[in-house]
Amino acid sequence: xxxxxxxxSPILGTVESAFQVGTxxxxxxxxxxxxxxxxxxxxLAVLVLTLTLAIALRRLRNALLPLITAGVSIIxxxxxxxxxxxxxxxxxxxxxxxLVIIGSTEDIHLISAYEAGVRGGRSPDEGIxxxxxxxxxxxxxxxxxxxxxxxxxxxxxxELLQRFGLVASTGLFFNxxxxxxxxxxxxxxxxxxxxxxxxxxxxxxxxxxxxxRFVDGHRRLVLLGAVLVLGLxxxxxxxxxxxxxTMGYFDESAAVxxxxxxxNRSLAGMYSIDVVLDARIEGTFLRLRYLGEIRKLxxxxxxxxxxxxxxxxxxxxxxxxxxxxxxxxENLYAPDMDEQVEEYMNFIRHEQVAAYVNPDxxxxxxxxxxxxxASRDVNLAIADLRRFIDQxxxxxxxxxITGESVLTNEAADRMAEGQARSLGLMLVIIFVLxxxxxxxxxxxxxxxIPNLFPIVILFGVMGYFAIPLDTSTxxxxxxxxGISVDDTMHFMVRYNxxxxxxxxxxxxxxxxxxxxxxxxxxxxxxLTLGFATLAFSGFPPVxxxxxxxxxxxxxxxxxxxxxxxxxxxxxDLITLWDLMSVRIxxxxxxxxxLFFDFNQWQIRKLVxxxxxxxxxAGDYIIREGEEGSHMxxxxxxxxxxxxxxxxxxxxxxxLYPGQVFGEVALVGNVPRTATAVALxxxxxxxxxxxxxxxIGRTSPFLARQLYLNIAYITGNRLADVLSKECATKxxxxx
Numbered sequence: 001x002x003x004x005x006x007x008x009s010p011i012l013g014t015v016e017s018a019f020q021v022g023t024x025x026x027x028x029x030x031x032x033x034x035x036x037x038x039x040x041x042x043x044l045a046v047l048v049l050t051l052t053l054a055i056a057l058r059r060l061r062n063a064l065l066p067l068i069t070a071g072v073s074i075i076x077x078x079x080x081x082x083x084x085x086x087x088x089x090x091x092x093x094x095x096x097x098x099l100v101i102i103g104s105t106e107d108i109h110l111i112s113a114y115e116a117g118v119r120g121g122r123s124p125d126e127g128i129x130x131x132x133x134x135x136x137x138x139x140x141x142x143x144x145x146x147x148x149x150x151x152x153x154x155x156x157x158x159e160l161l162q163r164f165g166l167v168a169s170t171g172l173f174f175n176x177x178x179x180x181x182x183x184x185x186x187x188x189x190x191x192x193x194x195x196x197x198x199x200x201x202x203x204x205x206x207x208x209x210x211x212x213r214f215v216d217g218h219r220r221l222v223l224l225g226a227v228l229v230l231g232l233x234x235x236x237x238x239x240x241x242x243x244x245x246t247m248g249y250f251d252e253s254a255a256v257x258x259x260x261x262x263x264n265r266s267l268a269g270m271y272s273i274d275v276v277l278d279a280r281i282e283g284t285f286l287r288l289r290y291l292g293e294i295r296k297l298x299x300x301x302x303x304x305x306x307x308x309x310x311x312x313x314x315x316x317x318x319x320x321x322x323x324x325x326x327x328x329x330e331n332l333y334a335p336d337m338d339e340q341v342e343e344y345m346n347f348i349r350h351e352q353v354a355a356y357v358n359p360d361x362x363x364x365x366x367x368x369x370x371x372x373x374a375s376r377d378v379n380l381a382i383a384d385l386r387r388f389i390d391q392x393x394x395x396x397x398x399x400x401i402t403g404e405s406v407l408t409n410e411a412a413d414r415m416a417e418g419q420a421r422s423l424g425l426m427l428v429i430i431f432v433l434x435x436x437x438x439x440x441x442x443x444x445x446x447x448x449i450p451n452l453f454p455i456v457i458l459f460g461v462m463g464y465f466a467i468p469l470d471t472s473t474x475x476x477x478x479x480x481x482g483i484s485v486d487d488t489m490h491f492m493v494r495y496n497x498x499x500x501x502x503x504x505x506x507x508x509x510x511x512x513x514x515x516x517x518x519x520x521x522x523x524x525x526x527l528t529l530g531f532a533t534l535a536f537s538g539f540p541p542v543x544x545x546x547x548x549x550x551x552x553x554x555x556x557x558x559x560x561x562x563x564x565x566x567x568x569x570x571x572d573l574i575t576l577w578d579l580m581s582v583r584i585x586x587x588x589x590x591x592x593x594l595f596f597d598f599n600q601w602q603i604r605k606l607v608x609x610x611x612x613x614x615x616x617a618g619d620y621i622i623r624e625g626e627e628g629s630h631m632x633x634x635x636x637x638x639x640x641x642x643x644x645x646x647x648x649x650x651x652x653x654x655l656y657p658g659q660v661f662g663e664v665a666l667v668g669n670v671p672r673t674a675t676a677v678a679l680x681x682x683x684x685x686x687x688x689x690x691x692x693x694x695i696g697r698t699s700p701f702l703a704r705q706l707y708l709n710i711a712y713i714t715g716n717r718l719a720d721v722l723s724k725e726c727a728t729k730x731x732x733x734x
Contacts, residue, residue: 001028021259022270023404026246029256033249033539034093041534041542049104049530056522061190062111069182070103073175080174081167091164094475095171097531097549098482102146103175105486105523109135110183112519128184138493142486143176145433145447149426149481158411158418165422168478208517208561212510215565222562226453233460240459243468244412247373249540260371268309269371273382274403275389279396282360285313286341291334293394294364300388301368306381312366313356320344368403375409376468382406412470420469423477427451430485438492438573439605446567447492451484453563454555458548472541473548480552483527487520487560496573500608504690505572509565517561524557572694574608592658593713594633597705606702607635609695611686615678622662624675630686631666631710634659637682642675649675660713667714 001024008018046067053063074096086092110131117130150172153165215222250257263270275297277285284290294314301310318332321340325333335341350359357364372378382401389399427448435444455477459469467473494516498508531553534546595603612635615621622628624644632639634657641661642649652674655661661676666688696703 001025017262019259021256021263023408025259026256029254030246030249030541034542037534037537037539037542041537044536045530045533045546046100048533049100049526052526052529053104053108053522056525057108057111057518062108065111065183065186066104066107067100068186069107069175069178070100072182073099073103073171073178076174076178077167077171080170086163086167089160089163091160091475092167094478094545095164095168098168098478099171099175100530101527101553102142102172102482102486103179104527105483105519106139106142106175106179107183108519108523109490110139110179111187112515114187116515124188128188131184131187134494134497135490138490139176139180141434141437141493142489143172144437145430145485145489146482147172147176148429148433149485150478152425152429153422155425156418156422158414161418161422204518204521205514207521208513208515209510211517211561212513212565215513215562216506216509219566219569222566226563230453230456233457236461236463237456237459239463239466241376241468242417242470243374243376244409244470245374245376245468251538264308264371268369271370271372271378271405272403273368273370273401273405275366275368275385276363276400276402277366277393278363278398278400280362280398282362285357285361285364286345287338288334288336288341290364290394290397291317291341293397294366295334296392297366297389300385300392301366304381304384306372306377306384307368307370309369310366311356313353313364316353316356317341317344320348370405372405375412378405378409420474420477423455423474423481426478426481430481434492438496439601440571440573442571443492443573446564446571447485447488449567450488450556450559450564451481453559454480454484454552457555458552461551462548467544467548470541472545476545476548476552480556483524483553484556484559487516487524487556488564490520491516491560491564492568492573495568499573501611505569505694509568512568513561513565520557520560524553528553570697572609572699574605592633592660593716594660594706594709595658596709596712598702602702605699606695606706607685609687609699610691612683613686614681614683617678617680617682619678619682621676621678621682621684622672622674624673625671628662628665628672629669629688631663631688632661632676633685633687634661635683635685638679639682639684640677640679642677643673644675654679663710663714663717667710 001020004020008020012018050063050067053066054060057063077095077099080086081088081092113135114127114131116134117127118124120130122130147169150165151169154162154169156162156165247257247260252258260270277290277293277297279285279290285294291314294312298310298312298314301307314334315332318334321335321344322329322332324344325335335344350357355365356367370378370381372381385401389401393399430451431444431448433444434447435441438444458476458480461467462469462473491512495508495512498511499505502508502511528550531546531549535543535550537543537546595606598606615637621632621639624642634655636657639655639659639661641652641655643652644650655676661674662672664670664673692703692706695706
């Protein structure tokens with residue numbers, strides 16, 4: 001293009017105007033505008049993100065750390081792209097923004113977990129270990145789901161999407177490596193315990209508690225509201241259309257727009273399509289009959305509102321015939337005999353007409369110029385042209401519609417549609433992965449629903465405001481998945497950890513919302529403001545991308561704090577790691593009445609549904625006469641059961657792994673009838689009615705057999721007590 005501009009410069013003084021225009025020029029202008037926005041707006045977006053994080057987290061260090069890890073991973077990614085020869089294009093250029101989003105979210109979760117540990121009185125090293133134990137699993141799961149989700153895009157048959165999937169997944173891998181290596185190191189170096197006030201609740205915790213109270217008190221209202229919003233969004237999403245209009249990115253004052261308008265008014269549109277007619281028989285287009293088919297096609301093109309000018313082999317023949325037959329004629333006209341056509345071709349080299357007919361004259365091409373910018377209009381024009389060809393032209397001709405405009409239009413539309421399909425594949429992979437990791441299909445659905453919410457709303461908003469789905473706006477859905485999956489994973493893992501501690505759904509949800517409020521809300525606000533700065537761009541693709549990305553980040557925030565807690569309250573999350581960590585001996589299960597007719601996985605799930613507690617040798621587990629609501633199952637060790645007799649504790653019996661005690665208080669709500677003492681280091685499983693109700697709600701088939709076994713144990717205990725009472729009474733009183 002620079003060469004063409006230099007070639008035009010000598011004649012600029014001799015003509016009124018001279019300029020170049022066309023698809024290459026249009027693409028170059030788009031590239032230039034994007035580069036200008038990256039130069040001017042991206043630093044502003046990063047500055048807004050940094051300042052917002054610093055204010056939200058009250059420490060500049062916390063704001064800089066995410067930018068450091070994101071910056072390193074971006075440099076690694078760009079370096080790998082350069083090394084492998086992968087270009088920056090409309091798709092891969094979005095990867096840095098993706099890494100900033102996911103990198104910032106992960107880092108803030110880790111920082112919050114570290115500071116929570118230090119706030120609890122731990123040293124910096126202990127804070128790192130606390131961070132690893134509480135946030136490590138969530139970070140790994142987020143990486144796995146995001147990595148495999150974006151890698152799945154590489155399975156698309158469109159090269160641009162393949163490159164994007166490979167680059168995005170590689171960038172996420174780099175970001176994971178950098179995060180797990182740098183964050184602990186930098187926190188060890190700069191994370192000073194004295195900076196953090198112990199036991200002080202911040203505004204995020206208060207906001208998290210307020211959200212919990214609202215969700216806990218209005219579960220049905222939240223679900224109903226979500227369903228209504230989704231229904232409204234789906235109704236508008238039906239109006240969403242795939243449409244790529246690159247010329248529409250420019251306002252009327254833009255040079256490229258004015259040049260295109262001048263070309264459209266004075267000559268013909270700057271876009272082109274080709275209609276290829278193939279007869280498969282040598283010499284076909286030397287005969288007037290088939291030249292008449294070309295004439296018929298060109299007359300249709302002249303009358304169509306979609307097309308401007310057309311040029312064909314017939315037009316060339318008209319010039320030659322008119323000059324040979326009547327040079328003074330006002331209008332060009334075609335020969336009227338086949339012999340004339342053949343005679344003219346004896347004096348013409350084929351190279352002169354090679355663009356419009358092949359050497360054996362079995363195939364002809366009609367070149368068509370048009371002014372249509374939007375891919376939707378191009379599709380309508382091609383569909384109308386196809387109908388004319390099918391209805392009016394000779395059926396013996398094989399007619400193909402191709403050319404730059406058709407191929408570009410089809411590629412853009414297929415890319416947008418491919419992005420939508422890839423998005424669906426990402427969600428499927430996330431569902432399968434979460435269902436496997438949490439050993440529960442409902443867990444997979446739970447992970448998908450909060451991720452679908454912002455995407456459906458996004459498409460509804462685009463449909464309502466007539467924002468087309470193109471290569472730039474389709475990428476916003478990938479942003480939505482990236483941020484939603486991240487927050488959802490942390491929410492689910494934290495809930496899993498809390499329910500292991502408390503054994504109660506409501507308590508676990510409350511603690512999860514309190515602990516996740518700070519990292520999720522702070523990063524969501526910062527990222528929203530950072531992306532919103534892109535709205536100041538005068539270039540619609542960048543502006544739309546910034547505004548829609550900011551919107552989906554806030555939608556993901558609401559989805560994870562309103563919808564996710566409601567769904568979590570109806571499910572018991574147990575990870576595959578939890579199940580694998582429970583060691584159950586076959587001898588233990590064989591002699592345990594509580595686990596009768598359970599397989600190994602069901603027993604592990606049941607063990608994880610209660611609370612486990614360890615006792616040292618000589619520790620009292622329960623005392624006779626005290627109030628209690630738990631029953632106990634011995635997992636390891638031995639327990640002595642003792643009763644008060646004559647003012648002293650007398651051993652009644654010794655219990656071994658698999659045996660149960662304390663069930664009377666569970667079913668009868670009476671004081672403990674005996675004392676239980678650990679004879680050696682012992683671990684017990686504690687179950688109360690809250691646990692049993694939760695098991696019944698989340699695993700009804702498991703609960704059914706459990707209730708039968710408890711009834712069996714209780715019935716045997718009652719029969720044993722009655723038999724002993726009968727044995728101690730006098731014969732006459734029986």
